[in-house]
Amino acid sequence: MSIEEEDIEKMTEGKHAEVVTIASIGGLSGERVFINSFVQGPNKALAKPFGTINWTLLIPLAVFTVAAIFFFERVLDFGKFSLNWTIYFDVDLVGGLLVVLGLALSIGPKAIKNPRLLAKQDTRTTLVLLGLVAIFFFFKIVNFGTFKYILDKIDLNGVLGIISIALICVMALRGSKLSIAALVCFFLWWGFSVKVSGAGATAQNFGFSTVVDLFTSERGGALIGRFVPSKWQNFVNAIDPLFLTVQTAIASTVIGAIVALPVSILAAKNTSPHPAIYNIVRFITNTIRSIPALIMALLFIPFVGLGPAAGILGLGIHAISVLTKLYSEAFESVKPQPIEAMSAVGADGLKSFRWGVFPQAFPLVASYSIFTFESNTRDSTVVAFVGGGGLGFLLQQSINLLDYGYVSMLVIMLIIAVTIMDRFSAFIRGKII
Numbered sequence: 480m481s482i483e484e485e486d487i488e489k490m491t492e493g494k495h496a497e498v499v500t501i502a503s504i505g506g507l508s509g510e511r512v513f514i515n516s517f518v519q520g521p522n523k524a525l526a527k528p529f530g531t532i533n534w535t536l537l538i539p540l541a542v543f544t545v546a547a548i549f550f551f552e553r554v555l556d557f558g559k560f561s562l563n564w565t566i567y568f569d570v571d572l573v574g575g576l577l578v579v580l581g582l583a584l585s586i587g588p589k590a591i592k593n594p595r596l597l598a599k600q601d602t603r604t605t606l607v608l609l610g611l612v613a614i615f616f617f618f619k620i621v622n623f624g625t626f627k628y629i630l631d632k633i634d635l636n637g638v639l640g641i642i643s644i645a646l647i648c649v650m651a652l653r654g655s656k657l658s659i660a661a662l663v664c665f666f667l668w669w670g671f672s673v674k675v676s677g678a679g680a681t682a683q684n685f686g687f688s689t690v691v692d693l694f695t696s697e698r699g700g701a702l703i704g705r706f707v708p709s710k711w712q713n714f715v716n717a718i719d720p721l722f723l724t725v726q727t728a729i730a731s732t733v734i735g736a737i738v739a740l741p742v743s744i745l746a747a748k749n750t751s752p753h754p755a756i757y758n759i760v761r762f763i764t765n766t767i768r769s770i771p772a773l774i775m776a777l778l779f780i781p782f783v784g785l786g787p788a789a790g791i792l793g794l795g796i797h798a799i800s801v802l803t804k805l806y807s808e809a810f811e812s813v814k815p816q817p818i819e820a821m822s823a824v825g826a827d828g829l830k831s832f833r834w835g836v837f838p839q840a841f842p843l844v845a846s847y848s849i850f851t852f853e854s855n856t857r858d859s860t861v862v863a864f865v866g867g868g869g870l871g872f873l874l875q876q877s878i879n880l881l882d883y884g885y886v887s888m889l890v891i892m893l894i895i896a897v898t899i900m901d902r903f904s905a906f907i908r909g910k911i912i
Contacts, residue, residue, distance in 0.1 A: 536655045543643045543650075544661050550640035557635035564630040570623035575616030582609045601753060608755040702883070709888040717873060721892055723787060724869035725900075727862070728855040730791045735798025736848050742799070743806030749818070750810050750832055760803075768800035776862045787869070790862040794855050802851055809843035810836055845911045849904040856897055 549555070586605065590596050597603075615621070644665060651658040673685035693699070744750045746764060751757035767775075776793025783789050818835040826834070837844075863871025870889055877885040 536650055536653070537657065540647065540650055540655060540658055540661060543646045547640050547643035547647070547665065550636045550643065553636055557639070559632040559634050561632055562630050566626070566628045566630060568626055570626050571616045571619050573626075574623070575613045578609055578613040578616065582606070582613075604753050605755040608753075608759065612759070705881075705883040706887040708884060709891060710882070710884040711888055713885060714888065714892075717870065717889055717892055720869045720873050721896060724859045724863070724871070724893075725856060725896065727787055727791050727794065727859040727869060728852055731794035731798050731855050731859070732848065732852040734791070734795030735802045735851060738795075738799045739802035739806055740844075743803045743810060744832065746803050746807040747810035749813070749815070750836060764800045764803045767796060768804065770797070772797040772858050773861055790859060790869075794858060794862055797858075798851055798855060802847060805847040805851075806840075806844055809840040809847065812843070813839040842911065846908055849908055853897065853900055853904060856900060857893075860893060 582605075586596070586602065590602075644662070647658050647661055647665075651662055671685065742760060742764070745752070745756050746760045748754075748757060751760070772794050774793075775796050776789045779789040779792045783792065813836050817839065818831050821831040821835045859869060860871035860874060863869040863875070870893055874886060874889050877883075877889065
């Protein structure tokens with residue numbers, strides 16, 4: 480045995496003797512400690528992952544959960560109650576009143592307690608910005624029309640079920656973890672309870688039968704069989720449309736990144752000059768992001784006509800809203816210490832952002848931009864349905880003509896193009912990050 484092996488053996492024996500000695504001091508032998516580790520069971524903290532059960536909340540939670548299931552599953556159908564109510568109001572007027580009410584509730588109580596608050600620059604900026612928004616609604620600069628809805632009947636089961644869920648939400652806000660779990664279960668149950676009413680006999684709801692139909696449908700199997708073999712003799716005709724699809728993705732992504740970068744500075748809490756500006760920019764970008772890119776492209780057709788321009792602008796505007804959200808969240812995730820250090824040496828807001836915020840967020844900004852480019856490549860095939868050209872236009876024609884062999888060839892080309900761009904973007908991301 481070498482000298483090193485003897486030293487290791489002595490150290491091991493010494494540690495073993497130390498463990499036995501400690502156990503002996505406590506009145507237990509080493510063997511007894513070993514046996515007790517199995518008899519005593521797991522750690523008490525691990526045995527109660529949800530903590531101590533609060534029975535005062537558990538009992539009403541069980542009652543509300545059973546009641547919600549009882550009402551939604553219509554164990555006892557209470558029917559519908561006739562109302563014949565007509566809800567009617569001017570959207571601009573209500574919008575302006577909501578802005579004024581929100582302004583009064585957010586600043587009013589604080590100003591009563593501290594009148595000096597109204598003299599601050601931030602408060603004045605908030606009053607001016609929200610005042611302009613209120614004027615926008617009151618003077619009908621954009622007429623949003625009149626809301627009108629006739630509420631003829633109320634489903635009592637639905638109302639009682641919603642009340643039960645609301646009571647569970649109140650318990651969740653009080654810190655009941657089991658209530659949060661119950662809400663998650665209800666949310667998932669609702670998401671999979673897809674039922675179409677009044678859509679005709681051909682409408683199929685989502686459920687277990689849907690999964691069965693995927694493997695047993697004769698029409699689906701016959702349709703898949705028509706996709707093969709692919710018509711590769713028309714491969715040359717699809718090269719230029721493929722390049723146009725990639726060009727559309729490049730142009731829309733560049734437009735989105737260039738505009739989103741300065742806008743995202745206003746949409747991040749730690750870089751926005753004022754909370755009112757932050758909320759207004761967030762509201763505008765959320766509104767734009769809620770509009771699908773295809774609809775956005777359709778809106779540009781009256782301005783620029785049919786063609787790639789409408790698709791590029793539609794995808795570009797949509798990319799601005801998406802990248803603004805992603806960039807702003809990247810800016811909000813940076814560490815504050817470098818920014819505080821820049822401010823301590825007298826750097827202004829722009830320099831603090833340039834040297835304190837952007838270097839930290841740059842890897843995420845680059846990653847989000849590359850991902851948006853990949854996403855725009857896929858979306859450009861859908862936007863091409865409005866006459867923008869590219870592979871999407873050929874796909875639309877082939878589907879209308881039931882030429883599924885040509886469709887499969889175009890899909891394979893698109894898969895190959897997206898895969899190549901994914902590998903290329905991974906290479907660029909690796910070099911940047």
